[in-house]
Amino acid sequence: MVYEAQQGHPGGDFSAADVLATLYFGAMRYDPKNPRDPARDRFVMSKGHCTGAFYSVLAAAGYFPEAELSSYMKPLSMLNGHPNRNYLAGVETNTGPLGHGLPVAIGIAIAGQIDNADFRTFVLTGDGELQEGSNWEAALTAGHRKLENLTLIIDRNRLQQGARTEDTASLDPLDDKWRAFGWHVEMVDGHDHAALLSLLSANPKGRGKPLCVIANTVKGKGVSFMHDNVAWHHGVPNKQQYEQAMAELV
Amino acid sequence: MSAAAPAKAGMFDCRDSFAATIESLAATDPRIVTVVSDSVGSSKLAGFKQKWPERMVNVGIAEQTVVAVGAGLANGGKVPFVSAAACFLSARALEQIKADIAYSNVNVKLIGQSSGVAYGELGPTHHSIEDMAWLRLFNNLTLIVPADPWQTEQAIRAAAAMDGPVFVRVSRMPVPALERSHASFEIGQAETLIEGDDIAIIANGTMVHRAVAAAKILAGEGIRARVVNMATVNPLDESAILAAAETGAIVTVEEHSVRGGLGGAIAEIVTANTPVPMRIMGFPGFVPTGSAEWLMEHFGLTETGIAEAARQTIARKR
DSSP states (O other): OHHHHTOOOHHHHHHHHHHHHHIIIIIOOOOTTSTTOTTSOEEEESSTTOHHHHHHHHHHHTSSOGGGGGGTTSTTOSSOSSOOTTTSTTOOSOOOSTTOHHHHHHHHHHHHHHHTOOOOEEEEEESGGGGSTHHHHHHHHHHHTTOTTEEEEEEEOSBOSSSBHHHHSOOOSHHHHHHHTTOEEEEEETTOHHHHHHHHTSOOTTOOSOEEEEEEOOTTTTOTTTTTOGGGSSOOOOHHHHHHHHHHHO | OOOOOOOOTTEEOHHHHHHHHHHHHHHHOTTEEEEESSOTTTTTOHHHHHHOGGGEEEOOSOHHHHHHHHHHHHHTTOEEEEEEEHHHHHHTTHHHIIIIIIITTOOOEEEEESOBTTTGGGOTTTOBOSHHHHHTTSTTOEEEOOOSHHHHHHHHHHHHHSSSOEEEEEOOSOEEOOOOSSOOOOTTOOEEEEOOSSEEEEEOGGGHHHHHHHHHHHHTTTOOEEEEEOOEEESOOHHHHHHHHTTSOEEEEEEEESSSSHHHHHHHHHHHSOOOOEEEEEEOSSOOSOOHHHHHHHTTOSHHHHHHHHHHHHHTOO
């Protein structure tokens, strides 16, 4: 998609891909034929620039034909560079600017709490994205309201657009920060499907706290020359790189 | 927070009308919830909180979150009324209003309380005189600035009845109930309060009753000024504006900056169609300290100031 569109964010797409696959092909309850079913589990893609991974998973889950992926970012495509709920079923809220997903997901979880509904709300943020203050406003509210029906997954690839997170505005100790805000925290290898599935599919009833899963990931996972390389936050492979990446990913 | 202006006989705080209306609606529509940022008292929602504590979400002093949580609640099937001080709701959460509410096109009602220069002495940080300019740029965000308690109730009812994002700007400045011969409210329809063909005075919010008083002064001089209450800023009533231009002169009056607000919106339509002399009345930008009434006096937003602006604009007619 990125090669075809000649733009995108492949590094973050690859770090998030295993988390997304685990959500859509294991942990979440949804029906692409009834995408606004009030009983569905919700997923909010807060790191909205990583549409390469998100759209691939939505297509594989049956929200739209996979052939549509080749229209990514082309004029009038429903596959905007950042997800748009008005074009695309399966998108819960429009994202792109960072720090928007968690507070919206909290509103969804509160609606479920008010109705005593049993749907769950998942939100995926980047780690660099946590530098946006809106996340911490929201973290307070979720902890205060004991939103056990809410799961935040942090794609902890330790790289942001320009440099390492810890060299920019350091986040560690990230687990302690969330605990201090009243969350239950789990750390996991964000590429270990079985471990992710076990955490994300566990029944939240009785936990009494929102869940924060810190998924330790590798930016550019699966492609040797993108691996943990800040240059591939956004970047477009040339023909030779594209062919090498496809060979390595298969 | 500044002390509320002392209540005078025949004068109303439109926040009371908002609160009574939301309680009335919530009694029959269980989807209605309120979302506040520690703004229960300033939104006059203590009664709502007492009746439906589980349907009030207080996120604390966090305007970005109050708006985004509203978007999430709508996703969960609620009809959220997000109520917070207009100055912070509009400015501090502008990107949330843009991305989470307007661009996402969700069924959230934003209530900007104590708008304009109501918090006069507290200074420009607490004034909301840029909000109409910012908010009218979001093409699908219905923006209503009611002028009196009756119209506030109508605006809240209309907002609840429509499916889509709405921002209602509610004042705490005491205003009288306007006299109307045919009371009706529809989003996007201007209301002509006084007929006249020498000039049109188009106002909204707290300026409407002052425009009516100015027209009465002018009538005593034989000048027939039409007074149009343009409560809906988006979508604008273009036909009422084009009809106003037929008088040959327009004065606009708003409790807002003269940059980009109601006057600017009207000027865009007038200049593109039938250009006539116009005068945009409002605040120049950041203003000095002073009470709301003092500020309105100082910047000529009074019945005599509006009447004088009308005379000057008539003199420029071609």
